[in-house]
Amino acid sequence: MRGAQGDLLRLVATGQAESRAELARLSGLAPSSVSLRVEELLDAALLVEEGAGTSRGGRRPRRLRVSPTAGLLAVADLGAHHARLALLDLSGVPLVVEERPCDIALGPETTLDWMAAAFDDLLRSHAPPGVPLRGVGTSVPGPVDPATGRVVSPSRMPGWNAFPVAEHLGAHYDLPVLVENDANLMAVGEARAWPGCDNLMVLKAGSGIGCGLIVEGRLHRGRGAAGDISHVRVRADSSAICSCGHPDCLEAYASGAALMGALADRGFAVHRPADVAALVADAVPEATALVRNAGRLIGEVLTVLVNFINPDAIVVGGSLSGAEPLISAVRAAVYERCLPLATRDLEIAVTRTGPDAALLGAGSLLLDAVLA
Amino acid sequence: MRGAQGDLLRLVATGQAESRAELARLSGLAPSSVSLRVEELLDAALLVEEGAGTSRGGRRPRRLRVSPTAGLLAVADLGAHHARLALLDLSGVPLVVEERPCDIALGPETTLDWMAAAFDDLLRSHAPPGVPLRGVGTSVPGPVDPATGRVVSPSRMPGWNAFPVAEHLGAHYDLPVLVENDANLMAVGEARAWPGCDNLMVLKAGSGIGCGLIVEGRLHRGRGAAGDISHVRVRADSSAICSCGHPDCLEAYASGAALMGALADRGFAVHRPADVAALVADAVPEATALVRNAGRLIGEVLTVLVNFINPDAIVVGGSLSGAEPLISAVRAAVYERCLPLATRDLEIAVTRTGPDAALLGAGSLLLDAVLA
DNA sequence: CCAACTTCCTTCGAAATCGAAGACAAGCCG
DNA sequence: CGGCTTGTCTTCGATTTCGAAGGAAGTTGG
Numbered sequence: 170m171r172g173a174q175g176d177l178l179r180l181v182a183t184g185q186a187e188s189r190a191e192l193a194r195l196s197g198l199a200p201s202s203v204s205l206r207v208e209e210l211l212d213a214a215l216l217v218e219e220g221a222g223t224s225r226g227g228r229r230p231r232r233l234r235v236s237p238t239a240g241l242l243a244v245a246d247l248g249a250h251h252a253r254l255a256l257l258d259l260s261g262v263p264l265v266v267e268e269r270p271c272d273i274a275l276g277p278e279t280t281l282d283w284m285a286a287a288f289d290d291l292l293r294s295h296a297p298p299g300v301p302l303r304g305v306g307t308s309v310p311g312p313v314d315p316a317t318g319r320v321v322s323p324s325r326m327p328g329w330n331a332f333p334v335a336e337h338l339g340a341h342y343d344l345p346v347l348v349e350n351d352a353n354l355m356a357v358g359e360a361r362a363w364p365g366c367d368n369l370m371v372l373k374a375g376s377g378i379g380c381g382l383i384v385e386g387r388l389h390r391g392r393g394a395a396g397d398i399s400h401v402r403v404r405a406d407s408s409a410i411c412s413c414g415h416p417d418c419l420e421a422y423a424s425g426a427a428l429m430g431a432l433a434d435r436g437f438a439v440h441r442p443a444d445v446a447a448l449v450a451d452a453v454p455e456a457t458a459l460v461r462n463a464g465r466l467i468g469e470v471l472t473v474l475v476n477f478i479n480p481d482a483i484v485v486g487g488s489l490s491g492a493e494p495l496i497s498a499v500r501a502a503v504y505e506r507c508l509p510l511a512t513r514d515l516e517i518a519v520t521r522t523g524p525d526a527a528l529l530g531a532g533s534l535l536l537d538a539v540l541a
Numbered sequence: 542m543r544g545a546q547g548d549l550l551r552l553v554a555t556g557q558a559e560s561r562a563e564l565a566r567l568s569g570l571a572p573s574s575v576s577l578r579v580e581e582l583l584d585a586a587l588l589v590e591e592g593a594g595t596s597r598g599g600r601r602p603r604r605l606r607v608s609p610t611a612g613l614l615a616v617a618d619l620g621a622h623h624a625r626l627a628l629l630d631l632s633g634v635p636l637v638v639e640e641r642p643c644d645i646a647l648g649p650e651t652t653l654d655w656m657a658a659a660f661d662d663l664l665r666s667h668a669p670p671g672v673p674l675r676g677v678g679t680s681v682p683g684p685v686d687p688a689t690g691r692v693v694s695p696s697r698m699p700g701w702n703a704f705p706v707a708e709h710l711g712a713h714y715d716l717p718v719l720v721e722n723d724a725n726l727m728a729v730g731e732a733r734a735w736p737g738c739d740n741l742m743v744l745k746a747g748s749g750i751g752c753g754l755i756v757e758g759r760l761h762r763g764r765g766a767a768g769d770i771s772h773v774r775v776r777a778d779s780s781a782i783c784s785c786g787h788p789d790c791l792e793a794y795a796s797g798a799a800l801m802g803a804l805a806d807r808g809f810a811v812h813r814p815a816d817v818a819a820l821v822a823d824a825v826p827e828a829t830a831l832v833r834n835a836g837r838l839i840g841e842v843l844t845v846l847v848n849f850i851n852p853d854a855i856v857v858g859g860s861l862s863g864a865e866p867l868i869s870a871v872r873a874a875v876y877e878r879c880l881p882l883a884t885r886d887l888e889i890a891v892t893r894t895g896p897d898a899a900l901l902g903a904g905s906l907l908l909d910a911v912l913a
Numbered sequence: 914c915c916a917a918c919t920t921c922c923t924t925c926g927a928a929a930t931c932g933a934a935g936a937c938a939a940g941c942c943g
Numbered sequence: 944c945g946g947c948t949t950g951t952c953t954t955c956g957a958t959t960t961c962g963a964a965g966g967a968a969g970t971t972g973g
Contacts, residue, residue: 385756395850
């Protein structure tokens with residue numbers, strides 16, 4: 170897909186434009202040029218005309234949509250013990266989402282080959298005939314070097330260090346391949362649900378603590394570890410040594426793994442972070458207190474970042490995001506301690522996208538690669 | 542200056558391109574189109590051809606420069622007790638730089654009218670005849686709402702709250718007017734001296750502590766207070782209440798003002814932050830210890846931001862930047878505590894631009910406004 | 914010194930893009 | 944119901960931009 174057409178298709182696919190007139194406004198092209206390009210996209214069966222939109226006082230626009238036959242994207246959100254897999258159409262709408270158990274500790278080759286097989290499986294059972302696969306993407310729970318698509322010193326991924334994930338996955342396909350950190354993809358997916366918020370911090374509170382940063386509407390990658398808040402030193406009464414070797418990292422107190430450990434010490438049966446959220450939902454005092462304390466610690470770290478970045482919103486996702494005391498404590502810390510200018514219009518909210526945020530984010534970034 | 546020409550002129554003015562061929566490479570336009578546009582800019586006397594550049598193995602390029610007669614920019618860097626004023630040509634090169642005493646506590650009208658008079662003064666004495674003034678800009682030592690050009694709750698600027706600085710200054714001129722926070726402008730100015738570093742944190746250590754953030758080559762403004770690190774809570778032995786009402790803000794321990802206070806308590810005669818740096822240069826133990834401690838505290842705050850943003854470099858400027866122990870302590874804290882991935886290629890250095898950074902930054906942003 | 918190669922810049926026909934004007938299709942309103 | 948207004952989309956000549964080819968002015972290397 171070359172330049173101008175790609176831009177137009179992207180605007181339709183991302184839901185920013187639904188008519189030729191909107192395309193003209195957003196793309197900066199002349200209405201006549203837009204008509205020509207759209208005509209070509211219709212001929213190529215990448216776009217379809219679908220009825221009429223709502224009038225804004227004049228003639229009703231002819232609604233444009235990405236054709237369901239334009240192509241599919243296969244995406245995965247890879248966790249430590251299970252992966253969510255999905256097929257999306259080019260506008261990012263899921264045809265099918267599945268969660269399957271897996272184990273990243275088996276190493277990259279095994280895991281990625283398993284993933285490719287799972288994608289084939291989904292395509293066989295759910296892809297309409299004749300619709301081509303156009304891109305493949307996955308999240309990984311660790312830092313990814315944006316230049317090379319390699320995983321870099323991931324603490325939760327034994328055996329994966331410096332493994333060329335994108336390259337290995339790409340060997341199965343002659344297609345654009347995307348590999349990105351899970352919190353980053355979650356941020357991208359979430360960003361589409363927050364129109365008007367160009368600067369967004371998306372916290373992933375799961376068994377680890379991650380954060381994705383959207384600046385001016387675009388994912389901020391840094392050197393691959395951007396968004397890390399796990400290893401910030403927090404003010405704690407006791408003293409814990411983190412796996413990174415430093416004392417009192419946020420992760421050692423406020424991560425899902427830390428909370429699970431603390432609850433297990435007190436005799437609760439918790440096997441995954443969602444179990445912690447469940448205990449909180451059941452109003453178990455120990456769990457609530459621990460989660461609230463975790464939220465306070467996270468919130469105190471976020472104050473620094475909110476003052477510095479001035480985001481439009483902080484969105485909390487991940488399997489602990491269902492624990493209301495966590496969000497409340499984050500809110501309390503941020504609103505109490507940050508500059509008024511930074512919090513005046515700051516929204517702190519739970520995910521609008523739900524558990525598929527990273528899958529949708531992968532679709533969004535993949536679309537860019539496909540239409541490049 | 543309309544679009545395409547503006548882009549080309551900007552590339553030459555910012556020193557990114559010196560020949561038609563470079564313009565073609567950087568602008569994405571076809572060589573033939575570049576030649577046409579350059580011809581028009583030469584006819585309009587905005588560009589001049591000036592000899593030949595150095596060959597890169599083939600025909601030598603014909604070097605292009607912005608004409609010295611193309612226009613001037615009047616810029617100021619406004620401090621609490623003095624202002625630096627300059628006239629720049631459109632490529633950002635100063636014709637004249639002066640420092641004059643002033644007092645922002647006299648209020649916005651008085652100060653800004655004084656500034657306009659000072660600009661007129663400079664223009665009379667230093668502007669070549671017939672060269673038009675094309676833009677006016679100033680820094681202010683406080684947050685600026687990017688949308689309105691108003692100062693917002695500035696702690697060091699009594700009487701300025703919500704004052705429409707850009708509007709008032711604009712009444713003197715029928716020209717683009719720029720008003721921006723001082724640390725932000727410093728960051729923009731510094732960024733041009735760090736080619737290849739697209740993500741930059743620029744620390745201004747003066748009587749206050751400010752920070753400007755460059756992301757993907759562009760200034761990050763947030764809601765106007767972005768870059769603030771003054772009011773981060775630090776781990777301190779004693780307890781001090783900051784002017785913002787919270788305990789143990791960084792500013793209360795590590796700002797030039799705080800250091801001056803501490804030194805004055807010990808009987809030293811210090812009247813401006815540079816005096817602190819001078820004491821350190823004279824190896825006065827009390828001053829060195831205080832400055833080193835300030836650097837450590839600042840560095841600890843920066844660790845959070847470095848992990849989160851992964852900048853390419855941290856640049857330290859401001860009147861305390863000459864104090865070597867400050868930089869060393871910042872370096873020590875950041876390199877010790879940050880993630881290896883974040884510090885692997887991180888440079889922590891003193892300003893390359895010197896005291897005129899904010900003036901040059903103002904010129905850089907003004908150029909964008911002039912060529913819009 | 915002279916060919917071979919590089920890079921820079923221009924020339925000129927082809928192609929893409931624009932923009933003004935108008936056709937088209939609604940809602941609004943007495 | 945029939946103007947009136949508003950917004951959408953297309954037509955078509957004018958303009959801009961492109962791109963391939965070639966000339967100009969160097970360097971490099973036998």
